[in-house]
Amino acid sequence: MSSSAILPYPIDPIAQLPIDSQLAQALLSSLADYGEQLHGRRIWLACSGGRDSLALAALCVQLYQQSRLPFLPQLLHVNHGLQADSDIWAQHVAEWAKRQKIPCTILQAQVNGHDEQAARQARYDVMRTQLNQDDVLLLAHHADDQAETVLMRLVQGAGLNGLTGMQPWRVQTQGVHRIVLWRPWLTIQRASISTYAQRLKLSYIDDPTNDGGDNVRSGLRRDIMPVLAKYNPNVIDNIARSAQLLSDAQLIVSAQASQDMQQTAIASLQLSSAQRVLDINEVKQLPLYRQRQLLHYWLAQDEPLPPAKQLVDDVWRLSQRHDHDHQTALFWQGRKQSYTIRRYREQLYRLSNDWLAWLKLPLSEQTLSLSEPLLLANNLPEHQPIPIILRSDQNVTWQVQTIPSELLPLLDDIALEATLKPMLKTTLKTTPLHRSTRIQTALATRPQSGKKLYQTLGIPSWLRESLVMVSIVNSNLDNASSIELPLLLLSPFETWVLGSETLSTDSSIENKPSIASQLIPNKAV
Numbered sequence: 001m002s003s004s005a006i007l008p009y010p011i012d013p014i015a016q017l018p019i020d021s022q023l024a025q026a027l028l029s030s031l032a033d034y035g036e037q038l039h040g041r042r043i044w045l046a047c048s049g050g051r052d053s054l055a056l057a058a059l060c061v062q063l064y065q066q067s068r069l070p071f072l073p074q075l076l077h078v079n080h081g082l083q084a085d086s087d088i089w090a091q092h093v094a095e096w097a098k099r100q101k102i103p104c105t106i107l108q109a110q111v112n113g114h115d116e117q118a119a120r121q122a123r124y125d126v127m128r129t130q131l132n133q134d135d136v137l138l139l140a141h142h143a144d145d146q147a148e149t150v151l152m153r154l155v156q157g158a159g160l161n162g163l164t165g166m167q168p169w170r171v172q173t174q175g176v177h178r179i180v181l182w183r184p185w186l187t188i189q190r191a192s193i194s195t196y197a198q199r200l201k202l203s204y205i206d207d208p209t210n211d212g213g214d215n216v217r218s219g220l221r222r223d224i225m226p227v228l229a230k231y232n233p234n235v236i237d238n239i240a241r242s243a244q245l246l247s248d249a250q251l252i253v254s255a256q257a258s259q260d261m262q263q264t265a266i267a268s269l270q271l272s273s274a275q276r277v278l279d280i281n282e283v284k285q286l287p288l289y290r291q292r293q294l295l296h297y298w299l300a301q302d303e304p305l306p307p308a309k310q311l312v313d314d315v316w317r318l319s320q321r322h323d324h325d326h327q328t329a330l331f332w333q334g335r336k337q338s339y340t341i342r343r344y345r346e347q348l349y350r351l352s353n354d355w356l357a358w359l360k361l362p363l364s365e366q367t368l369s370l371s372e373p374l375l376l377a378n379n380l381p382e383h384q385p386i387p388i389i390l391r392s393d394q395n396v397t398w399q400v401q402t403i404p405s406e407l408l409p410l411l412d413d414i415a416l417e418a419t420l421k422p423m424l425k426t427t428l429k430t431t432p433l434h435r436s437t438r439i440q441t442a443l444a445t446r447p448q449s450g451k452k453l454y455q456t457l458g459i460p461s462w463l464r465e466s467l468v469m470v471s472i473v474n475s476n477l478d479n480a481s482s483i484e485l486p487l488l489l490l491s492p493f494e495t496w497v498l499g500s501e502t503l504s505t506d507s508s509i510e511n512k513p514s515i516a517s518q519l520i521p522n523k524a525v
Contacts, residue, residue, distance in 0.1 A: 003085040006049075006092055009203040011099045014058050015065040020196040023059055023188060028068065030184030034169050037180070038071075038136060045073040045138040046127060047104075049093040049205040052140035055197045056185065060138075061100050072102055073138050076130060078123040080109040089205050096203065105130065116215050128179060136180045141166055144190040147239040148220050155216065159296070161306055164250050165243035172304070174336070189236055257297035260290055265298075266347065269493050272521050273302035273337065274355035274396065280319050280346040292316055299341075299350060303334040318343050326461070344460040351462070354395055359466050359492075361391050363432040370404050370426040370472070385516075388430055390468055390490075397520045398492055400470065402428055406514035426474055428515075429484070433467035439486060441496040463491055469498070470515060490517045 031038070045060065047053040063069035075097050079090040090106050097104030109126040111119050127137060146165045153162040170181045185193075197204060228235045261278075264286075269277040278298060283291055295315050300306040314330050321328075321343065330341040338353045366388045385401040392398065433439070438447040443456050454464055468490045475482035486498040495517055 003088045003092070003205070005085060005205050005207060006089070007203045007206060009201040011096050011203055012201075014100060014200050014202075015061055017062070017200050019059065019062050019066075020192070020199070022192055023055070023185070023196055024063060024068075026188050027056075027059060027063070027184045030168060030182070031069070034182065037169070038182075041134055041136050041180070042132065043071050043073040043136045043138055043182075044076050044127070044131060046123075046140075047075040047077050047093055047097075048207075049077060049089050049096075050207060051197050051202070051204045052142060052185075052190070052193055054093075054096070054202050054204040055193050055200075056138065056140040057097075057102065058100070058200055058202060059196075061102055075102060075104040076107060076127050076137075077104065078107045078109050078126055080111045080119055080122050080126075082111060082119055083207070092203070092205065116217070128174065128177065131179045134178055134180065136182050139181055139183045140185060140193075141183045142185045142188045142190055142193060143236050143240045144221075144225070146186050146243055147225065147236045148217050150239050150243050151220050151224065152216050155220075157309070159306070159309065160246060160250050160253060161300075163243065164247040165240075167247065187240065253293060254297065256290065257293050260286060260294045261298055264294065269347070271355070271396070271492075271519055274352045274358075274521075276301065276350040278319075278348040280343070280348050283319060283348070291319075295319070299332065299339075303336055305335050307332055307334075315341055315348070319348050342460070342462070345458060347460075349460070356462060358391070358393055358396055359462055361393060363391055363466070363468060365432070366390065366430045367473075368402065368428040370428055388428070390430060391466075392522075395522055397522055399518055399520065400430055400468075400490065401516045401518055403514050425476075426472060429471045429473050430490075431469050431471065432465075433469050433489065437469070439469065439489060440499045441489060442499070443496070457489075457494075457496065459491065463493075467491055488515060492517070492519055 045053070045057055047057050057073075057075060060069060060073055064072045075093065077090055077093040079086050081087075083089070094104050094106055107126045107130060109122040111122040131137060150163055150165045153165075156162075166183055166186060167181075168183050168186050172179050172181055225235070232238065264278050264282040266277045266279050269275065276298060278294075283294065286294065292312060296306065296312045299312065299315065311330065311332055318328060318330065318341065326342070326344045328343065332339045332341065340351045340353060340356060342349045342351060368386060368388055385403050387399045387401050390398045390400060435450045438449040439453070440447040441457070444453075448456060459467070469486055470488040470490060472485045472487060473482050474485070489496040489498055
């Protein structure tokens with residue numbers, strides 16, 4: 001089997017052939033820069049079999065054989081079946097790797113789409129599944145790729161972050177899985193790699209679709225870059241240098257935005273990537289340009305790609321409104337999740353739609369016996385918290401934790417006749433709060449229900465079905481009658497103390513650690 005796209009050179013050992021000093025210096029200099037981070041990690045090399053990746057693999061073999069490189073990466077080739085000769089190309093890469101005595105793994109990928117972006121995403125997805133936590137993926141991107149990337153993003157209207165181009169060392173996370181993308185050749189031009197490949201007579205795959213001009217990148221490569229080179233022969237190096245300068249500027253801007261976010265974020269209302277909240281009054285204290293940069297940074301956290309400028313502008317306008325309409329919702333489809341951006345009073349929310357779906361899961365009444373004989377019979381440690389699950393799915397669990405040994409003394413303060421207490425059984429009960437239920441909190445002078453209660457407590461509409469009342473119930477042993485003592489009102493983020501005439505005046509649960517509401521992410525949300 002053969003393919004016309006494979007250069008017709010024999011696959012000979014290349015370990016002893018001459019090394020290109022410029023390419024070697026770039027790789028070894030990058031190794032020196034990131035050597036501490038590389039220590040102890042497994043290193044893979046993404047190898048399509050094309051000129052660039054095969055040349056990088058060849059250089060690694062040569063430097064390793066000369067003991068100038070402390071590792072030999074494992075090759076990863078992805079066969080996504082988009083070309084008629086894809087299987088032949090995969091076999092060719094495997095044979096080349098075997099001849100050079102470098103480990104190689106062939107992966108199969110399913111592409112959802114027919115464009116280059118879909119193929120690229122499929123390659124990265126399947127390689128990511130092969131890599132373990134903190135593994136390093138070595139990539140052969142070079143200065144020409146960097147120049148094309150910057151120009152492509154400029155044409156697409158990218159901001160400062162996009163115009164920084166590709167980074168030589170980038171930590172990439174997806175959920176809890178973390179890998180590193182390492183690009184040591186971003187200062188090397190394509191022409192230098194071509195010269196090296198020709199000198200070694202590398203039988204690389206010359207994919208005809210690379211220069212087909214059927215997408216923005218290949219069009220820039222074929223039509224625009226040669227024209228720019230006529231105006232300035234150093235255009236590739238100059239664009240790469242500009243990308244580095246912009247990268248330095250982006251670090252400064254990001255540091256400022258991060259500091260602004262720390263000052264404006266409402267820490268008590270944060271839940272990983274599920275819910276991010278800003279204090280609008282604090283945001284308005286910043287100069288306008290920092291407000292916009294803060295909102296861009298705030299929206300983009302947890303996502304690999306930044307939001308469009310139009311969305312940032314819309315969110316800024318939402319933050320500037322002075323009316324009492326809290327129904328406006330903005331939507332953003334990110335790469336990892338989809339989001340809804342809402343404003344309630346002087347708070348700005350970025351809510352993942354998975355989180356909003358979680359908030360609609362039903363709540364049911366839960367009970368926990370506080371009978372001392374029962375607790376003793378179960379041999380519970382004195383300060384062992386007991387959880388009551390209020391709502392749970394694969395993303396988040398909401399639970400109430402109570403410590404009976406600390407809660408039971410509160411029962412002694414209940415204003416009941418002493419002769420009745422031994423005849424009662426005691427239960428801690430959690431009940432979804434219905435709109436018609438009237439309760440009184442420390443924020444109100446009398447019991448409230450419905451809309452008035454939500455306004456008093458400042459509860460956004462999407463959280464109003466997630467209110468739970470915690471009570472102690474004293475009932476006769478035969479359940480003939482009972483007395484319910486409301487203690488707390490809970491939302492996923494806040495707790496309010498409830499009043500009860502049945503509690504003695506010197507009794508308070510407000511500062512007692514005996515009952516605590518807790519949100520537990522079951523995975524990155």
